[in-house]
Amino acid sequence: MSDLTDLTIAEARDALRRGETSAAALTAACLEAIDGADVLGAVAHKTPELAMERAAAADARLKAGDAPAMCGIPIGVKDLFCTEGVASQAASRILEGFRPPYESTVTAQLRDAGAVMLGKLNMDEFAMGSSNETSAYGNVVNPWRRAGDDTPLTPGGSSGGSAAAVAARLCLAATGTDTGGSIRQPAAFTGTVGVKPTYGRCSRWGIVAFASSLDQAGPMTRSVRDAAIMLGAMAGHDARDSTSADIPVPDFEAMLTGDIRGRRIGIPAQYRMDGMPEEIEALWQQGAEMLRDAGAEIVDISLPHTKYALPAYYVIAPAEASSNLARYDGVRYGHRAALEAGEGITEMYEKTRAEGFGAEVQRRVMIGTYVLSAGFYDAYYNRARKVRTLIRRDFETVFADGVDAILTPATPSAAFGLGDMGGEDPVAMYLNDIFTVPVNMAGLPGVSVPAGRDAQGLPLGLQIIGQPWGEGDMLNVAHVIERAAGPVSRPEKWW
Amino acid sequence: MSGIDTDTARRVAKLARIRVAEEDLPGLAADLSKILGFMDELGAVDVDGVEPMTSVTPMRLKRREDVVTDGDRRDAVLANAPDARAGFFAVPKVVE
Numbered sequence: 001m002s003d004l005t006d007l008t009i010a011e012a013r014d015a016l017r018r019g020e021t022s023a024a025a026l027t028a029a030c031l032e033a034i035d036g037a038d039v040l041g042a043v044a045h046k047t048p049e050l051a052m053e054r055a056a057a058a059d060a061r062l063k064a065g066d067a068p069a070m071c072g073i074p075i076g077v078k079d080l081f082c083t084e085g086v087a088s089q090a091a092s093r094i095l096e097g098f099r100p101p102y103e104s105t106v107t108a109q110l111r112d113a114g115a116v117m118l119g120k121l122n123m124d125e126f127a128m129g130s131s132n133e134t135s136a137y138g139n140v141v142n143p144w145r146r147a148g149d150d151t152p153l154t155p156g157g158s159s160g161g162s163a164a165a166v167a168a169r170l171c172l173a174a175t176g177t178d179t180g181g182s183i184r185q186p187a188a189f190t191g192t193v194g195v196k197p198t199y200g201r202c203s204r205w206g207i208v209a210f211a212s213s214l215d216q217a218g219p220m221t222r223s224v225r226d227a228a229i230m231l232g233a234m235a236g237h238d239a240r241d242s243t244s245a246d247i248p249v250p251d252f253e254a255m256l257t258g259d260i261r262g263r264r265i266g267i268p269a270q271y272r273m274d275g276m277p278e279e280i281e282a283l284w285q286q287g288a289e290m291l292r293d294a295g296a297e298i299v300d301i302s303l304p305h306t307k308y309a310l311p312a313y314y315v316i317a318p319a320e321a322s323s324n325l326a327r328y329d330g331v332r333y334g335h336r337a338a339l340e341a342g343e344g345i346t347e348m349y350e351k352t353r354a355e356g357f358g359a360e361v362q363r364r365v366m367i368g369t370y371v372l373s374a375g376f377y378d379a380y381y382n383r384a385r386k387v388r389t390l391i392r393r394d395f396e397t398v399f400a401d402g403v404d405a406i407l408t409p410a411t412p413s414a415a416f417g418l419g420d421m422g423g424e425d426p427v428a429m430y431l432n433d434i435f436t437v438p439v440n441m442a443g444l445p446g447v448s449v450p451a452g453r454d455a456q457g458l459p460l461g462l463q464i465i466g467q468p469w470g471e472g473d474m475l476n477v478a479h480v481i482e483r484a485a486g487p488v489s490r491p492e493k494w495w
Numbered sequence: 496m497s498g499i500d501t502d503t504a505r506r507v508a509k510l511a512r513i514r515v516a517e518e519d520l521p522g523l524a525a526d527l528s529k530i531l532g533f534m535d536e537l538g539a540v541d542v543d544g545v546e547p548m549t550s551v552t553p554m555r556l557k558r559r560e561d562v563v564t565d566g567d568r569r570d571a572v573l574a575n576a577p578d579a580r581a582g583f584f585a586v587p588k589v590v591e
Contacts, residue, residue, distance in 0.1 A: 101571040200552045213551055242556050311536045322511065329512070331584050336577035345587050350514035362513055366523070367530055369511040370499070380534060385547030387540050392548065426526060427533045443551030468552065 004029040005169040006490070009073050009226040010253075012172055016062055016072045023058035023072030026172075027051050027116050030074040034118060034170045039495045041140045042155075042164040044079050045087045045120040058114045069253075070233045071114025076165045076174035079120045080127055081107045081217075082206040086117075090208040091135040092125045094356025095334040104206025105238045106175060106217045113233045118171050122161030125358045126325065127182055127210045130432040132160025133418060134360045142190060142415050143168035143491040146456040150494070153415040153458075156186030156432075162220045163190040167491055173221040173230050177207060179214045180313055181411075181436025184448035187220055188410035188461025191450045191488040193227045193478070194220045196436075198468050199443035200245035201231075203238030211320035212243075214313075214440040222488075224449060224479040228252035231471060247469065255472030256479045261295030265477065266403040270306035271435060273412065279454045280409045287407055287451050287462045290484035291477065301403055303394040308387050309438035314430060315371050315384035316441075321361075322368025328356060363426060392442040399467050405477050408435050410448040410461035435463055445471045449478040450488045459488060499527045 004026050007015065015021045031048050051074065058072035082088045082100035089095035103111065111117065124134040131154040132140040140160040142153040144167065155164040159176030163186035166174050176183040178196035187194025195218040202217040209215065219230035232253065237246040267288060272281070288298050330336035330352030337351035357365065371380035398406070412434060421429050439446040445468070448461040462481060466474025499507070504524035508515040515523055573579040578586070 098575050101568070101574060198552070200554065239557075239559065243550075243552070243554075245552065245554065246557065305540070308537060308540055311534045314530060315534055315537070326512075330577060331586055332572075333575035334577070339587060343587065345589050346512070347514075348587055349512040353512055354514040357513065362511075362515075363523075363526055363530070365513065366504075366507045366511050367527060370503075370507045370527065370531075371534075373507070373510060380537075382547050383537050383540075383542060384534075385549075386542035386545040387537055388548040388551075389545050390540065390542070392551065425529060427529055430533070441551075 005033050007172060008223045009172050009221060009229050010223070012073055013069050017067060023055040023062065023116060024052065026072065027055035027074045027118070030118050030171050037168055037170055037495050039141065040143060040164050040168055041138055042122055042161040042168065042170060043076065043119045044091065044122045044137045044161065047086055047117060047119045050086070051116050051118050054111070054116045058116060061114055068113040068233070069229045070110060072116065073173065074116045074118050074171050075110065076119060076121045076162060076171040077107055077117050078159055078162050078175050078177060079123050080177050080208045081175060082208065083107055083117065083120065087120060090126050091123045091137055092356065092358070092361065093136045093335055094328045094353070098333045102206060105203035105240065106207065106234045109236065110175070110233055115233070121165055121174055124158035124160065125361050126208065126321070127158040127177055127179055128321070128360050128364055129157040130181070130185060130429050131418065131421060132157040134358050136358065139418055140164050141418065143495065144190060144415060144458055145494065146458060149456070152418045154189065154418050156189035156415065158182040159186050159220060163187055163192055163194070166190070166192045166220050166222060168495070169490065173219060173226055175217060175234070176220045177215055177217050178440065179210050179317060180440050181433035183218050183220060184436045184446055184461070184463060185411050185432055187448040188459070189415035191459030192220055192222055193224055193450070194218065194448045195227045195231055195471070196439060196446045197231060197235065197471055198445045200243050201235045201445070201469070201471065203241040203244045205238055205240040209324040211317040212324060213320060214317060224475055224482045225253060225256060227447065228256055228475050250472050252472045252475055256476055258476070258480060258483065260291065260477055260480050263296045263404045263477065264402055265291050265296045265298050266301035266398055266406040267298060268301050268303045268306065268406060268408060270303050271408045273434065276412060280412060280460065283452050283460050283462065284407070284409050287481055290481050291407065293484065294480045299403065301398045301406070303398065303438070305387065305390045305394050306438055309391050309441050310430060310434055312384040312387040312391070313437045313441060315380050316388065318364040318368035319372050319381050320368070322365045322372065325361070325365055328353065388441050391438055395442045395444060404467070405474055406465040408463045408465065410435060410463040414454045414458035414460055439465055444468060445474050447474055447478045449481050451481055451485045499524045499531060
């Protein structure tokens with residue numbers, strides 16, 4: 001067999017069931033790849049002993065013929081997921097040393113399905129960022145480089161470690177979370193597949209909260225089929241998350257028929273932004289052609305409130321974050337600042353949070369505090385929630401008109417250089433999420449699928465937005481694009 | 496609507512319980528003003544008669560029996576505390 005780390009989940013699953021390889025061999029190969037890739041900064045906490053233990057257990061299950069699809073599959077886990085006894089600090093100094101006594105529902109489901117956790121993956125601090133430059137662990141470097149140019153590029157964010165690890169073949173797949181594009185944008189920047197499920201599809205229990213009305217966990221993989229398999233293992237109702245939906249989880253993989261004849265795919269006029277690079281526009285048109293060639297009907301649609309999604313998001317997400325992050329006070333877990341004589345509990349809170357939170361997290365907590373404060377609540381927060389209603393209504397209207405899915409670019413550009421954006425103006429970085437944020441605001445599922453490369457050889461992604469609970473049909477559309485675009489070659493190994 | 500001066504930045508930092516050095520307040524005020532300026536675009540939307548969204552996925556929250564489902568885990572709860580003593584979280588003396 002060729003390089004074990006190059007296998008997709010589907011290939012590895014089939015090889016494991018046929019006895020052609022073992023979970024132990026797959027896991028050992030990934031652990032070796034991880035140890036050789038420290039320069040990427042993708043893995044924040046390695047858990048090799050735990051991984052080999054779980055691999056042995058998976059092999060026993062495989063031998064006994066009791067092997068769900070994810071059994072024996074080595075995966076990485078974003079640091080935002082609480083994992084029992086294993087450091088989980090959301091890439092923040094304030095959670096230094098935190099070892100949860102419990103396991104998040106999503107990672108518990110993956111564990112119980114036999115998946116093998118290799119370690120915890122780097123990310124933007126508290127998932128706030130679009131370039132993985134706000135992490136307490138340091139930057140993640142994209143395994144992709146521009147042709148003939150060794151400028152270090154961002155893998156995107158916030159799930160930058162997950163995207164880099166999957167693209168660099170350090171793991172077969174990884175968990176991510178997506179509040180405004182944190183799965184789909186890094187997937188697009190690394191030539192991988194990233195799924196943000198419908199809000200409520202995956203339990204949020206045990207995932208460090210950023211903006212609770214927007215956060216969703218999802219898979220990051222190297223194929224649409226893998227995303228379908230892994231999403232099936234992550235999804236489902238959980239009594240401990242009252243917003244998780246009590247509806248059946250279909251067999252997403254079985255829905256990848258490749259048949260989209262007669263499906264109506266909407267192209268929203270408002271996603272054609274001023275100053276959008278020619279390459280992105282061309283990619284978008286090619287994607288529409290691919291779907292038309294497969295028998296879909298391409299229709300122009302209007303989502304009139306699109307341009308307000310980003311400013312509304314930057315009211316709502318920080319507002320929820322300021323509330324969620326109030327718990328980091330130096331009392332129950334993580335960092336506590338050293339106090340000087342005469343300093344009391346208020347100083348303890350203030351110094352702990354100043355030392356523990358990075359600059360971007362502090363900014364967002366303070367913006368959130370401001371928009372929720374007396375006198376501004378109506379002008380900012382309530383207005384943003386009303387705009388959110390209108391954004392969702394835009395989508396409901398086009399779906400009611402018979403549109404099955406929506407095709408858009410995933411990002412306004414390919415991966416940019418580390419340090420190139422957001423230095424002076426925090427808003428410049430926020431614009432990365434312009435195509436992905438409306439999906440979270442409306443609670444819809446979205447997937448980023450690799451669809452081509454730019455002139456410098458960097459991967460580019462397209463986004464398909466599905467109907468609520470329509471992940472299966474959405475992935476089927478992505479599957480058609482994946483097949484038409486051809487396989488993404490792996491990044492040339494330079495690390 | 497927007498525009499945050501140094502005094503407002505100081506007040507917001509206080510409300511957020513984040514210590515910001517006096518010399519960093521003007522920079523913070525400028526950053527926050529830029530972000531708020533971006534949000535001012537929302538003023539252009541006609542939101543008359545629009546309900547603010549409370550739940551993005553229309554669903555009734557489930558109810559469960561009002562019974563104890565968890566507990567008796569004092570040591571696990573305290574295990575991550577920076578300072579725990581005699582079964583309690585310990586904090587600096589609070590005198591109001």
